[in-house]
Amino acid sequence: MAPRANWKGFLRLSLVTCPVALYPATSESEKISFNQLNRQTGHRIKYVKVDADTGDEVPNEDIVKGYELEKGQYIEVSKEELEEIALESTRTIEIDEFVDRSDIDPRYLIRPYYIRPDGKVGHDAFAVIRETIREMDKVAIGRVVLTNREHIIALEPMDKGLVGTLLRYPYEVRSEQEYFDEIQDVKVTxxxxxxxxxxxxxxxxxxxxxxxxxxxxxxxxxxxxxxxxxxxxxxKERPKGENVxxxxxxxxxxxxxxxxxxxxxxxxxxxxxxxxxxxxxxxxxxxxxxxxxxxxxxxxxxxxxxxxxxxxxx
Structure with missing residues (x-):
């Protein structure tokens, strides 16, 4: 069975538009995973959502999101209110600019997705956008909303499709100075x-x-x-590091x-x-x-x- 699309919408370069679907390019499902067990009984551990004050279990329909203003003081935001934030990128990946691949700092890369035409229409427009990016030897930069967040996405041709890599915003990348400032200046012969x-x-x-x-x-x-x-x-004996x-x-x-x-x-x-x-x-x-x-x-x-x-x- 083909994987399910994480997102469906439109890819647009100026006035050229085509319907596309976005699929995860990587998977963690092949890795070994563990369940948590009660050592005494061997039964699985179950997590429940409870009220922090009363200790009572809270059903999912009664759980809302809240932003903490001060300790214990929240502003509630409903699912419907979040959906009202109607960004263009919720349904359309608009290509804003083209940059050199070397311009993208590796720290900004998050995860890759495959992008292909959605359905039988729009293959011509998709091919035009794909081959334009390939011919220019550039990376197309756009925006897309995934998991209720808007992300920057970098688009590159791959075979007959596109690879879209989500990028971080500058505020998500820590400065290297706080980590590197204390490294000693050493003269290498x-x-x-x-x-x-x-x-x-x-x-x-x-x-x-x-x-x-x-x-x-x-x-x-x-x-x-x-x-x-x-x-x-x-x-087993652990490998030991040696001081040079x-x-x-x-x-x-x-x-x-x-x-x-x-x-x-x-x-x-x-x-x-x-x-x-x-x-x-x-x-x-x-x-x-x-x-x-x-x-x-x-x-x-x-x-x-x-x-x-x-x-x-x-």
Whole structure:
């Protein structure tokens, strides 16, 4: 089933308009997630919304938003009043300007979305806007309302569609000065830079996301599978950091270490293939975990025993 659109409306460049739909370009659903349990009973913890003073549970229909003016003094704002804030960007992404990609500070990036034409009409207008952005080699900047907030959105062509990246406002980005002011001014010698540059050249490559494996996710899967199998979990020794006493010596040793990697036999490259499969879907690794999509088809009959084993070994 195709994913559900997070937003539907119109994309407009001056007088050129087309209906579009916006979809999340990333997902966290593949990651392991945990429920909170009562250690004594093994039952799930349930959260309820209660009145802070009376302690009584409050049904959703009686809950309204409030802005705190002073301690304990609020201005109530209803859902209907919020909907009355009729911004143009609620239904239309208006392209305001075009900028160079290098002009956008990475600190302003929030999350990406895919944008495509909505329905069978408007594909021509969408293509004109997309190819104009591509031809100019620019990023289109507009505004869109998502989750009751107006966001800046940066639009770039990708294949036959567009990628829209939400951007932060300046007031949301902290100044670096309060963090960097106390960093000492250090004179870096040419010899140090030459050695460090040599290390960089030895490690140079192209960014290929499929080469990277989420090691923590892999370790979580291994931990859960070990507990399901009834194994005793023993603490592992944590890696220890080392203080660098002689920086030049550390740099020289690093150069030798990286050179040794380059000279290693070809078999050292083979394990890289394994993480590629894992990166495509971490849940395929080791034993399937009950409750995950990939496991549903294979372990329908094993669901009850798995739940029992989990509670027993917890």
């Amino acid at each position: 040419k010899d140090m830079l030459d050695l460090a540059r040599h290390i960089v050249n030895q490690k140079a490559g192209r960014f290929q996301p499929e080469k990277f494996e989420d090691h923590y996710e892999t370790a979580l899967i291994a931990l859960i599978n070990e507990k399901r199998a009834g194994k005793v979990i023993r603490p 006493v002689d920086l030049m010596e550390a740099l020289r040793r690093s150069v030798g270490k990286e050179a040794g990697k380059e000279a290693a036999p070809a078999k050292a490259d083979k394990p890289a293939k394994k993480p590629r499969k894992a990166a495509a879907g971490q849940k395929e690794m080791l034993m399937p975990i009950a409750g995950k999509k990939a496991a549903a088809a294979k372990e329908t009959s094993a669901k009850k025993p798995a739940a029992g084993a989990r509670r027993k070994s917890a």
